[in-house]
Amino acid sequence: MNKVIIIGAGIAGLATAIRLRNKGYNVEVFEANSYTGGKISSFNISQYRFDAGPSLFTLPHLVDELFTLCNENPRNYFNYKQKDIHCNYFWNDGKTLSAFSDKKKYLKEIKDQLDVDPDTVEKYLIKSKKKFDLTKEIFLEKSLHKYKTYFNKNVIKSILSIYNLDLFTSLNRVNEKELNEQHLVQLYNRYATYNGSSPYETPGIMTLIQHLESHYGTWIPDGGMVNIAKSITSLLLNNGVKIHLNEKVDEIILDNNMSNGIRVNGKIYNADYIISNMDIYYTYNFLLKNYNIPNNLEDIERSSSAIIFYWGIKKLFKQLELHNIFFSSNYRSEFEAIFQNGSLYNDPTIYINVTSKDIPNDAPEGSENWFVMVNAPSDSDHNWDLIVQDLRKNIIHKLNKMLGVNLEDLIEVEKIYTPKTIEHTTHSYLGSLYGTSSNSRLSAFLRHPNFHKKVKNLYFCGGSVHPGGGIPLCLMSAKIVSDQFSKVNNE
Ligand SMILES: Cc1cc2nc3c(=O)[nH]c(=O)nc-3n(C[C@H](O)[C@H](O)[C@H](O)COP(=O)(O)OP(=O)(O)OC[C@H]3O[C@@H](n4cnc5c(N)ncnc54)[C@H](O)[C@@H]3O)c2cc1C
CATH class of the missing domain: 3.90.660 (Polyamine Oxidase; Chain A, domain 2)
Structure with a gap:
């Protein structure tokens, strides 16, 4: 009864995975890319290394918290100055x-x-x-x-x-x-x-x-922004979370307003809970084809x-x-x-x-x-x-x-x-960096919730849903989602 599948290994997907693993769930992450971290990635050109996405790191205690939750010393994985x-x-x-x-x-x-x-x-x-x-x-x-x-x-x-x-x-x-x-x-x-x-x-x-x-x-x-994602990935692997790379999810399978799994390359993986860390617009467009996209998602800037x-x-x-x-x-x-x-x-x-x-x-x-x-x-x-x-x-x-x-x-x-x-x-809709803009005083309320209003066991985390984009807010979205799950004894 306690299997969770997370779609996407962006920072919020990774953080949600470790939080739910810590609560006793059996967690698997499916990621379309060949690496974890989503927008947090890096590359080398000859002798130069570049962080490809985020460059500003604030509120590092939100990252440390993921390690201390698992009784691990964050400094064994991740350092910063x-x-x-x-x-x-x-x-x-x-x-x-x-x-x-x-x-x-x-x-x-x-x-x-x-x-x-x-x-x-x-x-x-x-x-x-x-x-x-x-x-x-x-x-x-x-x-x-x-x-x-x-x-x-x-x-x-x-x-x-x-x-x-x-x-x-x-x-x-x-x-x-x-x-x-x-x-x-x-x-x-x-x-x-x-x-x-x-x-x-x-x-x-x-x-x-x-x-x-x-x-x-x-x-x-130390080692650049990419080490935020790399260190949390090591934490997941050391704590028994399975990560499937190069596995693009094609569908969230629904039965009577309940989700019972995902389809990847024709193969079905069953789960009791599904959490999408994929951009919310694409989650509706590609994975939830039988559900209408909420009106405001189409219109919101x-x-x-x-x-x-x-x-x-x-x-x-x-x-x-x-x-x-x-x-x-x-x-x-x-x-x-x-x-x-x-x-x-x-x-x-x-x-x-x-x-x-x-x-x-x-x-x-x-x-x-x-x-x-x-x-x-x-x-x-x-x-x-x-x-x-x-x-x-x-x-x-x-x-x-x-x-x-x-x-x-x-x-x-x-x-x-x-x-x-x-x-x-x-895989960010229209290439936006932070999901939806905050150009209106109602923006916070228009952003998609962290759960589906009709599909009871379907949740959402990451920059395109509440509370919004940027690494600290994505980490907060992981906590908001995991707070909706009670602790279980799986072993
Ligand atoms: C250029 C740039 C600069 C930025 N600068 C900063 C900054 O300085 N500081 C800061 O805090 N934030 C910054 N941000 C924003 C920050 O990077 C994002 O808000 C945050 O990393 C988003 O994380 P996320 O959890 O929403 O997932 P994402 O990083 O969006 O990852 C989602 C993951 O889902 C995967 N996925 C999508 N579809 C599927 C599918 N069908 N099946 C399986 N997997 C799928 C994707 O491959 C991806 O890995 C910047 C972003 C960019 C692009």
Whole structure:
């Protein structure tokens, strides 16, 4: 009675597997790719190593928790170190700023570089923390779709504080009102992109995203982001979870609103519970053909996607850190292009991640491995080859000016991902990075629940369902799903 099948070995699928194994279930994971981790993957080109997907690691305790649950020391599997600088910022007008993790140093840097009173920023950070503390239980830690979530004193407290949450104004408006300095507003507007949204549309409650970084810190795993997935995979294997790689699930088999297994390559595998970690849109479209896709799933806006240039660069750049942002001169136009016109702005904000700063073996001596990412619309039959050609020119032109180099001469190896590549390699509908966007104050409620309303033993985890995308939220979705299972004695 206690067999669970999980479809997809993304971070949420892996985390759900270990949580349910820990509760006594017999768990098998089916993964279409030849590797686990989904969007968390890596590749090498000659002597350069690149993390292909996520690059920012926050809330590492959520990963550690999976090991301690199994009475294992996480340090035997997985290590990471805290960053002193969250990010280096660069603007077209020549201003720069290092976001130090040490608050005193950070506030001084803001005073020195942007002439903003430290009190202004401190007040903003305190208010963001309050929003996070008030809402984390209802929006992040519990199912939004179960009545019992709402009968709890913390949740009632957050509902009563609704007018302090800035739900009815945009993130940009809150930042303009509270920070009142254009560089700083742009810096804090950027956090909307952490869930693939626009700061001009996502509600002001999203100031809480920066809290995850400023309060809990930014971290880098030894060996790169890919080791998050690799270490959890080892934990699964050591705890008796069977992982089937290169096994693409074709159907969830249903009988009278109950699911009794899956079909893979014509073979049936039976189970008492099915959990899909696959993008929710594809789960309905490909695996649940007899069920209509819920209306809002068709209409709800997808999160942004990205174009990524993986460049091996034959030079060391002292001014760069692990995370670096080169801002657009017109942030509003950039987001209008992405979300309203489905296009890219000609002076895009450029994110450069350089893991060789912290992991020297990721690039040959005297060189750096650049992951250069620009936010892009999700795919809708764009001519990506043409877009990439233009974008590449614009990026090189901007970076040449801002870094005083001729980048074309320094690029030793290159690989390019577009929203189409991302869709293809990670099976993410339209190549979106974070499932659906949070561009509406109802987004959290429109996101698909972690269970099926009619099929009693079918559950969902991962970035395209509640509570949303990004590694920490995917780990939370695994906990929300496993909290719906009671402990069993299987052995
Ligand atoms: C370029 C990029 C940059 C990002 N940057 C960050 C970042 O810096 N920090 C951060 O926290 N997050 C970031 N994210 C988001 C983060 O990577 C995702 O939210 C998270 O990894 C998604 O995990 P998931 O559990 O939803 O599964 P996914 O990673 O989406 O994996 C789903 C798995 O299901 C498998 N699958 C699909 N269909 C089938 C089938 N039919 N049968 C079997 N298996 C199937 C897929 O192959 C895949 O392995 C980024 C994402 C991308 C793409």
